[in-house]
Amino acid sequence: MRAPRSAWLFTLGNEVVQGRVVNTNASYLGRRLTLLGFDVRGNISLVDDVSLVTEFLKYVMSKKPTLIVTTGGLGPTYDDRTLEAVAKAAGLNLVLNEEALMMVREKYSEKGLELTEDRVKMAYLPEGSIPIPNNVGTAPGCWLEVSGTIIVSLPGVPRELEAMWENWVEPRLRKLFPEIHIVERMFRVIGIPESSVAPIVKKILKAYGNVYIKTHPKGHEIRAPVLDVYVMGASENLEGVKRTVDEVVKRLINELKGLGGRIEGINA
Amino acid sequence: MRAPRSAWLFTLGNEVVQGRVVNTNASYLGRRLTLLGFDVRGNISLVDDVSLVTEFLKYVMSKKPTLIVTTGGLGPTYDDRTLEAVAKAAGLNLVLNEEALMMVREKYSEKGLELTEDRVKMAYLPEGSIPIPNNVGTAPGCWLEVSGTIIVSLPGVPRELEAMWENWVEPRLRKLFPEIHIVERMFRVIGIPESSVAPIVKKILKAYGNVYIKTHPKGHEIRAPVLDVYVMGASENLEGVKRTVDEVVKRLINELKGLGGRIEGINA
Numbered sequence: 007m008r009a010p011r012s013a014w015l016f017t018l019g020n021e022v023v024q025g026r027v028v029n030t031n032a033s034y035l036g037r038r039l040t041l042l043g044f045d046v047r048g049n050i051s052l053v054d055d056v057s058l059v060t061e062f063l064k065y066v067m068s069k070k071p072t073l074i075v076t077t078g079g080l081g082p083t084y085d086d087r088t089l090e091a092v093a094k095a096a097g098l099n100l101v102l103n104e105e106a107l108m109m110v111r112e113k114y115s116e117k118g119l120e121l122t123e124d125r126v127k128m129a130y131l132p133e134g135s136i137p138i139p140n141n142v143g144t145a146p147g148c149w150l151e152v153s154g155t156i157i158v159s160l161p162g163v164p165r166e167l168e169a170m171w172e173n174w175v176e177p178r179l180r181k182l183f184p185e186i187h188i189v190e191r192m193f194r195v196i197g198i199p200e201s202s203v204a205p206i207v208k209k210i211l212k213a214y215g216n217v218y219i220k221t222h223p224k225g226h227e228i229r230a231p232v233l234d235v236y237v238m239g240a241s242e243n244l245e246g247v248k249r250t251v252d253e254v255v256k257r258l259i260n261e262l263k264g265l266g267g268r269i270e271g272i273n274a
Numbered sequence: 275m276r277a278p279r280s281a282w283l284f285t286l287g288n289e290v291v292q293g294r295v296v297n298t299n300a301s302y303l304g305r306r307l308t309l310l311g312f313d314v315r316g317n318i319s320l321v322d323d324v325s326l327v328t329e330f331l332k333y334v335m336s337k338k339p340t341l342i343v344t345t346g347g348l349g350p351t352y353d354d355r356t357l358e359a360v361a362k363a364a365g366l367n368l369v370l371n372e373e374a375l376m377m378v379r380e381k382y383s384e385k386g387l388e389l390t391e392d393r394v395k396m397a398y399l400p401e402g403s404i405p406i407p408n409n410v411g412t413a414p415g416c417w418l419e420v421s422g423t424i425i426v427s428l429p430g431v432p433r434e435l436e437a438m439w440e441n442w443v444e445p446r447l448r449k450l451f452p453e454i455h456i457v458e459r460m461f462r463v464i465g466i467p468e469s470s471v472a473p474i475v476k477k478i479l480k481a482y483g484n485v486y487i488k489t490h491p492k493g494h495e496i497r498a499p500v501l502d503v504y505v506m507g508a509s510e511n512l513e514g515v516k517r518t519v520d521e522v523v524k525r526l527i528n529e530l531k532g533l534g535g536r537i538e539g540i541n542a
Contacts, residue, residue, distance in 0.1 A: 020488060023314050025304030026504070029297050032319065036293030046291050047326065051300065051317040058315065065333070082469035083489055084476045117496050124472040144469075144495040163491060201350035201412075204392040208352045220288060221351055223431060227412040228385050236294070 011072040011183060013039050015049040018059060018078040018088055019162055022051045030164055031077045038171065042179060043186025043240060044073060054085040056094075063095035071155055073179075078162030080145040082124040088159055089148060093132035096152040100130045106137035106146045113144050138174050142166040149178075187244040189251045191237045193272035194224075195262050199231045206261045210254060216241075217254050279340040279451060281307050283317040286327060286346040286356055287430055290319045298432055299345045306439065310447060311454025311508060312341060322353040324362075331363035339423055341447075346430030348413040350392040356427055357416060361400035364420040368398045374405035374414045381412050406442050410434040417446070455512040457519045459505045461540035462492075463530045467499045474529045478522060484509075485522050 017032045032049045039046050050066070052059050059079075066074060079088030093100040107129035111121055119125075128145040131137060138147030138158075143166040148159040158175055160167045195203070200223050207219050218238045225232030237255050241247035259269055285300045300317045307314050318334070320327050327347075334342060347356030361368040375397035379389055387393075396413040399405060406415030406426075411434040416427040426443055428435045463471070468491050475487050486506045493500030505523050509515035527537055 020486070021490065021504070022301075023304055023317055024308040025301035025306075025314075028301045029317075033290075033293035033296045036291055038293075040292040046293075047321055047323075048330075049291055049297075049319040051319075053315055055315075062316075081491070083472045084479065085488065113496055119467070119496065122469060122473075125469045128469075142494075143491070199387070201390060201393045201396075204351045205390075211352065218288070220353065222289065223349070223411070226410075228381055228387065236289070 011044050012069075013044040013046045013073040013075065014066045014069075014071050015039075015046065016059070016063065016066075016074065016076040017049055017051045017162075018054065018076060019051075020053045020085075022078070022162075023053050031162065031167060034164070034168060035075055035077070035171070038176065039073075039075075041188050042176065043183065043188065047071065054079065054087070056087040056091050059088065059091035060094040063091055067095060067153070067155055070153070074155060074157045076157070076159045077167055080128065080147065080159060080161045082128055082145070086127075086145075089131055092148070092150065092157055092159060096132055096150065096157070098132040098134065098150075098152070101133045102126070103129055103131040103135060103137055103146075106131055109137060109139060109146050110144065138170055140166055140170060141173070142169045147174075149175075184242060186240055186242055187247055189239045189244075189247050191251055191255050191272070193235055193255070193259070194270040195233050195235060195267040196225075196270065197231060198233070198262060198265050198267040199227050200233055201227065202265060203233060203235075203262065206258065206265075210257055210261075214250060214254050217250055219254070219258070279312050280337075281312040281314045281341040281343065282334045282337075282339050283307075283314065284327070284331065284334075284342065284344040285317060285319045285430075286322065286344060287319075288321045288353075290346070290430075291321050299430065299435060302432070302436060303343055303345070303439070306444065307341075307343075309456050310444065311451065311456065315339065322347065322355070324355040324359050327356065327359035328362040331359055335363055335421070335423055338421070342423060342425045343443075344425070344427045345435055348396065348415065348427060348429045350396055350413070354395075354413075357399055360416070360418065360425055360427060364400055364418065364425070366400040366402065366418075366420070369401045370394070371397055371399040371403060371405055374399055377405060377407060377414050378412065406438055408434055408438060409441070410437045415442075417443070452510060454508055454510055455515055457507050457512075457515045459519055459523050459540070461503055461523070461527070462538040463501050463503060463535040464493075464538065465499060466501070466530060466533050466535040467495050468501055469495065470533060471501060471503075471530065474526065474533075478525055478529075482518060482522050485518055487522070487526070 021027050036046050079086045110129045131148045136149040150157045220236045222234040239247040239251040289295050290297050304314050347354045378397045399416045404417040418425045488504045490502040507515040507519040
């Protein structure tokens with residue numbers, strides 16, 4: 007079931023790692039990429055330490071993923087150094103990008119503000135990058151292709167990131183990659199411990215190699231077992247994957263009912 | 275300001291990476307560890323792939339952190355393999371832990387359920403581990419010390435993890451490490467773009483090496499600038515760090531008022 011297009015997320019910033027904010031950027035991007043047919047392998051959050059970020063970027067780049075998305079660290083402050091890390095990891099220079107500079111200049115000139123050093127800084131991108139317009143905030147994003155990996159860098163402020171993703175990045179990815187259909191089903195089973203469901207899931211997965219099943223305990227394993235069962239398939243062939251997923255769900259439900267489970271929330 | 279005790283988080287599971295849940299375990303643990311005086315360096319979320327998890331654990335262990343906390347993958351299903359990865363990364367065998375087996379047996383015997391293979395599996399820990407009782411769910415956690423690093427493994431279900439953290443793990447860490455006091459201040463400045471605040475922050479940080487300052491844009495950089503300013507210091511000497519942080523806040527506020535900023539929300 008592993009899609010041939012793999013992705014990694016880097017959601018950067020002390021406030022994320024130290025838990026002062028909940029990392030909704032990771033869940034937003036993880037979900038969007040999965041629904042686009044990407045096999046998201048991991049999300050790495052790091053403190054604002056440019057050498058640590060460079061090191062992990064290099065490490066993940068050595069795995070040759072299709073896509074890396076970074077969030078955070080594009081702004082004007084001393085600790086906004088993500089693009090420096092991307093450039094270093096890619097072995098490229100950080101250069102003043104004329105198009106990015108125009109974007110930044112335009113924003114500040116609206117209010118008659120001059121281009122200070124800290125403002126110009128936001129227009130420095132790794133050489134060969136394409137700046138991504140930021141219609142909500144100020145710092146441009148960055149699209150870079152290096153050794154077969156696309157590296158997209160976006161700001162950390164969720165409403166800026168989400169707008170840039172939806173208006174610019176996702177349409178571009180859709181053009182570059184053939185559509186993959188994701189079929190998901192979720193239902194609830196009440197009255198059977200997860201440890202009793204485990205062998206059934208194992209058996210069915212053996213029969214259907216390219217479907218993913220996961221159980222999420224919601225109640226109490228022994229005293230009041232409640233499980234959410236998630237079934238997912240991905241394929242370029244929508245009808246085929248629908249059929250397989252529905253067959254798996256049907257088999258699961260039959261077996262679980264056989265064990266005395268009560269099924270809820272299936273709308274198939 | 276880097277505390278001598280460093281920590282890394284591994285929050286594991288497809289549902290986290292693919293964004294089907296928001297990763298509140300990472301923010302919960304990041305926050306608790308920071309307030310305990312740990313320098314949390316990063317959080318790594320990975321899909322349920324035992325060799326990928328092993329690889330990243332090894333990589334992070336080679337940095338010799340004080341503490342690694344993993345969440346998820348301790349249950350009875352086929353994809354719950356975190357302790358296998360911990361054992362492999364540490365070069366240890368996974369062995370049946372008698373104390374953990376007693377914990378698991380007790381839970382199931384309450385309801386007259388037998389110990390199937392999938393249930394016994396939850397009692398296999400890396401050799402030399404101490405099982406952590408789980409009073410909310412079923413799978414025990416695991417405390418392991420290896421080459422100077424403590425590795426704590428907890429379930430992924432937040433209410434299980436949080437109870438185990440608060441009742442067992444945190445009290446143990448408090449005994450092992452001297453208390454470090456964390457002093458935090460947060461205030462809001464309205465009317466100055468982040469790019470104008472940046473040089474002030476840089477200057478003050480130069481004067482006070484061991485204090486951390488971060489600005490979080492909340493409004494619009496140019497049209498309606500609103501910034502949350504976070505100041506933090508950590509030290510074993512509470513009075514000293516309080517004095518320094520308050521001094522930094524006072525200097526910041528003076529400079530920001532000088533630029534015409536309106537200050538809100540400071541309760542000092």
